[in-house]
Amino acid sequence: MGTETEEQPHGAAVVADGFGLKGPRGWAFRQVSFRAEPGALVAIEGPSGSGRTCLLLALTGRMKAEEGHAEVGGLLLPRKMAAVRRISALGQVPGVSELDPAFTVAEHLRERALLQRRYDGSVRALLRRPAERAATSRARIEEAVAAAGLDLAALPKGERTSVRDLERLEALRLSIALALIGRPRLLAVDDTDLKLSDADRAEAWALLRSLAAAGTTVLAVCSEAPEDALRITTLSGEAVPAAPEAPASDTETGTTEATATGTPAAKPGAEGRAAADTTTGDADADQAAVGETAADDTTDDTTEEGAADALAETGRA
Template identity: 65%
Template sequence: MADEEPAATSRGAAVEVRGLGLRGPRGWAFRGVAFDAAPGTLTALAGPSGSGRTSLLLALTGRMRTAEGRASTGGYPLPGRLAAVRRITALGPVPGVSELEGALTVTEHLRERALLRSRYTGPVRALLRPRRERAAVGERITEVVKDAGLDLTALPKAGRTQARDLGRLDALRLSVALALLDEPRLLAVDDTDLGLDAADRAAAWELLRTVAARGTTVLAVCAEAPEGVPAVRTGPDTEPGTVDEKEAGDARDGSGQA
């Protein structure tokens, strides 16, 4: 495989999967998964708990190594370019991998993530201008909070609310906001519908549709995908081509958007 970087033709990262399988200590987590996700689309990885859906999510974001088949995210082949894929993807909430710190406030989470991002990706000279850096960080935080639909004024203590005191939907929104600070080409979200009532589930999926509509590819783990969202079924004996082709087409042309 050549070392040339793939050209980014859009903000979102295309995902291509052919016969992908991951084997763990207890056998196959998933096998035979095959689907395509166009840039800037929302795709559900659906199945019951234990069906390998989170493992698939982590594999496609360069955080787990598969055993068979082939895949690519943003033009980078997997599992060959794990580090490159990690650089263009970001995780929302994934238990045990990217969880919120309960003792930190909402504001502390956002500032810490934004400052880390600016220090690792910005020019060195930016570190010598703390006032300008703080202003840029504040603007970026305001932007992602709005994009994630997180209303700080509605929280018990506004931005001083600790993460442990957030409701499930607000915790999801905060996790998405933190991920968006990384400006990913692909956003991965685990347990999208876990612990949410019908109204909050609808709000969560509307959030992910909005993120995708702005150009970021979104993969979301769930028990059941809502109407209009193409779903990939996971498991140890997955049949290839499990995305509903009509729904996938609707999502690509925008008719599947709420």
């Protein structure tokens, strides 16, 4: 019982200071600065191709940033990427952690529970009797399914429903349930509001708010952030944002914005200014993930396709 209690999730604080990721052909994102307390709901908003997914993956230790630094649960990025991966989990991220359409809901849940027990379990847990380990896995699954609001009985074929037959919102709930089996301190979800109706979008955000309220820090990529979230905004390479007028205390109240323009990033104003300029570029994530950059790349000009290339060139999109 004591071990299970210790494994209950407690959110990880996320701090970024001048965080940026660059490949040989430009910046995916740059000069991102914000602070999120444990249990915060952080919404990374912006149009497709503006560096949202790259930022999400960098903050969860899946891509290596090139400038600045970030801390997740006190773990410094990019130095402690492996440690950050251990305390974070990905929900749906196209090309990285997608659901298998041929699998049933039950197969996905059982597979994730087995992987969790095999690779992330303690030595003590591995020495338990098979029946006890199976009971623990079932309890983990039931807990995660309940937290994600996934009603198995309401599915067309119950837990035997194939992923291809799930509605968009139910697939989102399943991906979140799979991530929660590991009881992460940081949960990251891509394309949160993609192809959702207004009603389903409201349900999705209500779910993420409930997870944050329960103690897990949540990062969610979206096209439009809810007003109560800490907002990190990326803009396409063709958009020129207006200068924000946020007060210096915004980094503590959850209104930080990171913006991108089609020209080299403008420098932030006063020291206390909450907004930072982020450029989107043709970043090659395969090079960026291993810390390689092109020696002859001297341009900071960016295009909207930059962040998409950062994933596509590694087979992640």
